[in-house]
Amino acid sequence: MIDFCGKRKIFFGISIALVLIAVLSTFIFGARLDIQFKGGSILTYSYTGDVDKAAVQNLIESTLQEKITLQEATDVASGMTNLVVSLTADKSLSSEKQTLLTDTLQQTYPDLNFQAVKINNVDPTIGKEFFGKCLMALALSALLMCIYIAFRFRKIGGWSAGAMCVLALLHDVVMVYATFILCGIAINENFIAVTMTIVGYSINATIVIYDRVRENEKLYNKTMSIAELVNKSVNQSMRRTVFTTVTTVMAMAVVCIVGLIFHLDSILSFAFPLIIGMISGLYSSTCIAPTLWASWQEHKLAKAA
Numbered sequence: 001m002i003d004f005c006g007k008r009k010i011f012f013g014i015s016i017a018l019v020l021i022a023v024l025s026t027f028i029f030g031a032r033l034d035i036q037f038k039g040g041s042i043l044t045y046s047y048t049g050d051v052d053k054a055a056v057q058n059l060i061e062s063t064l065q066e067k068i069t070l071q072e073a074t075d076v077a078s079g080m081t082n083l084v085v086s087l088t089a090d091k092s093l094s095s096e097k098q099t100l101l102t103d104t105l106q107q108t109y110p111d112l113n114f115q116a117v118k119i120n121n122v123d124p125t126i127g128k129e130f131f132g133k134c135l136m137a138l139a140l141s142a143l144l145m146c147i148y149i150a151f152r153f154r155k156i157g158g159w160s161a162g163a164m165c166v167l168a169l170l171h172d173v174v175m176v177y178a179t180f181i182l183c184g185i186a187i188n189e190n191f192i193a194v195t196m197t198i199v200g201y202s203i204n205a206t207i208v209i210y211d212r213v214r215e216n217e218k219l220y221n222k223t224m225s226i227a228e229l230v231n232k233s234v235n236q237s238m239r240r241t242v243f244t245t246v247t248t249v250m251a252m253a254v255v256c257i258v259g260l261i262f263h264l265d266s267i268l269s270f271a272f273p274l275i276i277g278m279i280s281g282l283y284s285s286t287c288i289a290p291t292l293w294a295s296w297q298e299h300k301l302a303k304a305a
Contacts, residue, residue, distance in 0.1 A: 164296065183272065
């Protein structure tokens with residue numbers, strides 16, 4: 001049986017180090033908000049034949065005199081692969097520049113038959129407002145989860161159980177955030193989707209462990225110490241948690257491979273951070289949340305003695 005509580009200082013040290021890396025990476029590499037949150041323009045072009053993405057990106061940047069993000073995306077309806085040009089700016093791309101860019105692409109690559117399929121402009125004010133609402137939704141979901149856990153596990157110190165679970169969830173969100181920063185992925189709607197998915201998986205695993213703690217406390221009628229109770233409960237639940245995580249990670253790994261083969265950047269920017277988040281969720285739900293709860297309960301007992 002693994003002594004999780006005995007190794008809690010190691011686990012806490014690893015988590016603190018990872019969070020520090022995430023913070024430092026923000027200062028070193030910077031957090032890049034995508035158009036949905038910052039404002040700008042998204043131009044989608046269809047084409048025929050093979051295209052040199054690097055050459056096209058250089059051409060577009062020299063034409064617009066702006067840094068852009070170039071991605072390949074598959075049109076579900078037609079099955080064709082399109083080029084998506086993303087330009088973050090304080091104002092939308094003017095119609096004159098849109099026409100200039102289309103003409104330049106068509107003249108430089110006449111054989112590729114570039115055609116503007118869709119042009120979306122996002123107002124910076126609306127983008128920032130949307131980003132704020134997304135963060136508010138994440139904060140509200142964390143609060144509701146804390147209340148739910150506090151009510152469900154009130155017999156094992158409900159609010160402390162909820163608070164430790166939320167801390168573990170924040171740990172997972174930071175790990176997902178660090179993945180986006182270190183991989184140079186813009187913070188976009190995929191970040192919100194990955195975060196919400198990870199929160200759901202991680203809290204489910206933590207609830208399973210808390211449930212075992214509650215049942216074991218009732219079964220052994222306080223004959224075990226808190227550390228022994230947590231160790232037994234985590235070991236009993238770990239097999240299920242590991243199997244669930246591994247199967248999901250394997251499925252996402254296949255999605256990543258498909259994204260790499262077909263150069264689907266939008267798929268990769270979702271699947272790879274999700275894999276990292278799943279692994280982080282496994283770690284936090286087994287090594288962080290229950291050991292934090294055990295430390296707090298031991299602190300309360302020592303204070304009451």
